[in-house]
Amino acid sequence: MTSSTLSPFISRLPADAALLFVTEESTLPDNLIPGSQPTWIATHYAGKGGGERGRLPLPERAAVRVWLAQAGIDDGTDVVVYDAGNGSHAARAWWVLNWAGHHRVSILDGGLKGWRQDDPRADKNATPPAGFFQQVTTEEIARNPGDFLLVDARNQSAFAGDGVVLSHLPGAINLPVASLQDEQGRLLPYEQRKRLAASLNLPDSTRPIVAYCGSGIASAWLVAALQDVGVNAALYVGSWSAWSGSFPFR
Numbered sequence: 001m002t003s004s005t006l007s008p009f010i011s012r013l014p015a016d017a018a019l020l021f022v023t024e025e026s027t028l029p030d031n032l033i034p035g036s037q038p039t040w041i042a043t044h045y046a047g048k049g050g051g052e053r054g055r056l057p058l059p060e061r062a063a064v065r066v067w068l069a070q071a072g073i074d075d076g077t078d079v080v081v082y083d084a085g086n087g088s089h090a091a092r093a094w095w096v097l098n099w100a101g102h103h104r105v106s107i108l109d110g111g112l113k114g115w116r117q118d119d120p121r122a123d124k125n126a127t128p129p130a131g132f133f134q135q136v137t138t139e140e141i142a143r144n145p146g147d148f149l150l151v152d153a154r155n156q157s158a159f160a161g162d163g164v165v166l167s168h169l170p171g172a173i174n175l176p177v178a179s180l181q182d183e184q185g186r187l188l189p190y191e192q193r194k195r196l197a198a199s200l201n202l203p204d205s206t207r208p209i210v211a212y213c214g215s216g217i218a219s220a221w222l223v224a225a226l227q228d229v230g231v232n233a234a235l236y237v238g239s240w241s242a243w244s245g246s247f248p249f250r
Contacts, residue, residue, distance in 0.1 A: 008094060008224045009109040009187060010080065011118075017078040018071070021112070022089040029084050033115055037071055041089060041217065045096040052138065054242030055215040056092075064100035075102065082108035082115070086185040088177060091221035095235055098133045107224060110186045117184070132227060134234040136210045138242050145170040149205045151233065153177050153213040153222040154240075169212065169243055173200060177218045180225050187225065194229045202231045212236035212243075 013019070019036040021028070022045070028038055039045070044067060046056035073079060079097065083089040090107045097105045108115065141148060150172035152159050159174040161167025168174070180193050187193065197203060209231065213219040216237040226233045236242075 008106055008227055010106045011109045011114075013080060013108070013115075014078045014106075017080045018073050020071075020079060020081045020093060022081055022083045022093045024089065029112065031116065032112065033082070039093065041092060045093050049215075049241070050245075052238075052242060052246045054138075054238030054245060056217070056237070056241070058096065058099070058135070058237050061100045064096065064102075068097075068100075068102060073102070075104070077102075077104060079105040080108050081105060082111045084112045086177060086181060086221070087111055088218040088221040091224050092217045094224060095133060095220040099135070107221075110184060114184060114186060132223075132232040132234075134232075136208075136234045136236050138236075138238055138246050141169065141210070141236065141243075142246070147207060148210045149173070149202070149207045150236075151175050151200075151202075151209060151211050151219075151222065153211055153218040158214070168240070172212075175200060175222065177221050177225075180222075187228070190229065193225065197226060197229050197231055202226065203229075209233040210236050212239040215239050215241045 019033050021032050021036045021038045022041065023038065024041045041056065045059065047059040049055045049057050079102065081090040081093040087107060090111060094105055094107050110118070136148065150169045152168050152172045152174045153176065155176045155178065156174060159168050179196065180188055182188055202209060211219040211222045211226070211233045216235060216239045219235055219239060223233045223235050
């Protein structure tokens with residue numbers, strides 16, 4: 001694994017980058033960025049799920065490398081991933097591609113909506129860095145959840161649940177994706193995000209930080225956003241869907 005404090009996000013498109021649009025929807029939006037190739041979470045960035053594996057477990061690394069090659073993407077290709085929402089789907093793609101060994105990949109900050117608004121010109125100097133891509137399993141967390149600083153990327157209502165049945169991992173804290181974004185779905189200013197991370201003692205944590213959500217999508221964006229302010233977090237890919245499938249009464 002490698003680590004970097006450089007940003008996994010870009011606001012301008014690198015020249016000659018491969019553009020991957022990431023979605024869970026069967027119908028594509030109109031006016032994708034020219035030259036984009038559509039990809040789907042379940043097809044390209046997840047394996048067969050269910051039960052203890054969670055809704056969207058990781059695919060086989062070899063399978064990812066195969067479809068990248070079929071898309072004309074090799075180790076020297078710059079890749080930009082984006083989506084039509086708040087960036088969470090793109091972040092899942094960013095995490096999976098890096099995990100599979102393709103490190104020349106970045107998330108387009110603001111996604112499709114931001115691109116339509118700004119119409120950014122190509123930036124020949126936007127080379128994405130390698131980053132920190134470690135996963136944590138249900139079994140590792142279950143041995144002793146207190147060994148980790150668990151950070152839930154879902155909104156507060158999902159984190160809190162109905163107040164009767166626990167709807168988050170034991171000891172977890174809540175840091176919703178929306179708290180790090182503006183109304184357009186772009187990153188908040190760097191210093192503001194850094195202060196928020198510091199308010200939760202993330203930079204000074206002596207425990208490994210683990211991000212999770214419902215099924216490893218929003219939490220991938222949180223991993224990217226934390227990495228951008230110098231905080232490394234592992235991804236619990238199975239997230240709540242795997243935990244609740246393994247421990248339905250916790």
